[in-house]
Amino acid sequence: xxxRYSTPSIGLHWLMALGLGGTLALGFYMHDLPLxxxxxxxxxxxxxxxxxxxxxAVLRLLWRLTHRPPALPLAMPALLKQAAHAMHWLxxxxxxxxxxxxxLMSSAKGFTTVWFGLLxxxxxVGKDVDLGNRLQTLHLGLxxxxxxxxxxxxxxxxxxxFIDRDGVLASMLxxxxx
Amino acid sequence: MSRSLSLPVAALIGIxxxxxxxxxEFNTIDAAKSQLGFSYQQMGVKMDGQFGRFAARxxxxxxxxxxxxxxxxxxxxxxxxxxPDANKELAGKDWFDSTRHPLxxxxxxxxxxxxxxxxxxxxxxxxxxxxREVSAPVTFTPSGNGAVLEGSFSIQRxxxxxxxxxxxxxxxxxxxxxxxxxxxxxxxKAAGKIPGK
Numbered sequence: 186x187x188x189r190y191s192t193p194s195i196g197l198h199w200l201m202a203l204g205l206g207g208t209l210a211l212g213f214y215m216h217d218l219p220l221x222x223x224x225x226x227x228x229x230x231x232x233x234x235x236x237x238x239x240x241x242a243v244l245r246l247l248w249r250l251t252h253r254p255p256a257l258p259l260a261m262p263a264l265l266k267q268a269a270h271a272m273h274w275l276x277x278x279x280x281x282x283x284x285x286x287x288x289l290m291s292s293a294k295g296f297t298t299v300w301f302g303l304l305x306x307x308x309x310v311g312k313d314v315d316l317g318n319r320l321q322t323l324h325l326g327l328x329x330x331x332x333x334x335x336x337x338x339x340x341x342x343x344x345x346x347f348i349d350r351d352g353v354l355a356s357m358l359x360x361x362x363x
Numbered sequence: 364m365s366r367s368l369s370l371p372v373a374a375l376i377g378i379x380x381x382x383x384x385x386x387x388e389f390n391t392i393d394a395a396k397s398q399l400g401f402s403y404q405q406m407g408v409k410m411d412g413q414f415g416r417f418a419a420r421x422x423x424x425x426x427x428x429x430x431x432x433x434x435x436x437x438x439x440x441x442x443x444x445x446x447p448d449a450n451k452e453l454a455g456k457d458w459f460d461s462t463r464h465p466l467x468x469x470x471x472x473x474x475x476x477x478x479x480x481x482x483x484x485x486x487x488x489x490x491x492x493x494x495r496e497v498s499a500p501v502t503f504t505p506s507g508n509g510a511v512l513e514g515s516f517s518i519q520r521x522x523x524x525x526x527x528x529x530x531x532x533x534x535x536x537x538x539x540x541x542x543x544x545x546x547x548x549x550x551x552k553a554a555g556k557i558p559g560k
Contacts, residue, residue, distance in 0.1 A: 302408075312445075
């Protein structure tokens, strides 16, 4: 069990971990602020980060589909292996679905998303208050699901490292050869 | 305002002397079929809004633009910038301060022909107690019994103190505001009536 993830996989994993954590925290924080220039700025930054994370997730998924990750430990029960795979694919799905739902929500609420204030994304749905509210609920729900999955993901990594004492966590850590 | 008082008189004179000649004087705006909108940039995002309630006084004969008169009163409280949050914010002191300045007003001072169906309307625009000269090209398109007057012009919101304090930063909400109007002008036989909705 000495195989490690490839350097691009490790880089994208930790970059996205930081980006998702920050963007998600910002989303929860900015939501209840009273309207101010600062709030508009935070919303724009949140959307720019979301579009960036979506593109990183696409890149990551393409990399994952064309590069075989290290095999899971032989000692792992088949059921746990299946659970691990399911969890990873769900995480990929959420990494795509969350920014996508945010983009749709923004359009439905009447705000075109303009990446870094320069590149306007098409409005896939028109302005629609009801749809906007439903997409907001969806965006929130998907983020809560992400939080739960990430908690499980972190717990599994810790279990691998301290209880199973296998190389699973080490295989995703940067800058170390086993 | 002497201008509005003189309107019925002017309209009566118009009826007395201009009928049944070729000239048609448009003297009313159907506010329900007219639109007054604006757009602006918010951190690179184009935003649209509109005013729902306004009244206009008009006296316009396309053949005699020099004699034209036009003025507008816009109810600031009827602003719709896209969300209840934004509308509430816009009523506040930093933006329109609509309690102290409930009306924005435009009074045309000169309407000059540009050739064909185009005119240049010059006038005084007053918002939040500040008055500035504005000028807008207007196209005149007959439509049924009436005519559509359509045009747009741009103002700088800082000229009218629209967005003070923290909002004065034009990096968030940009300074230029595009104003678009599309007005259905009609000939009201019972001239002199002040239309509006």
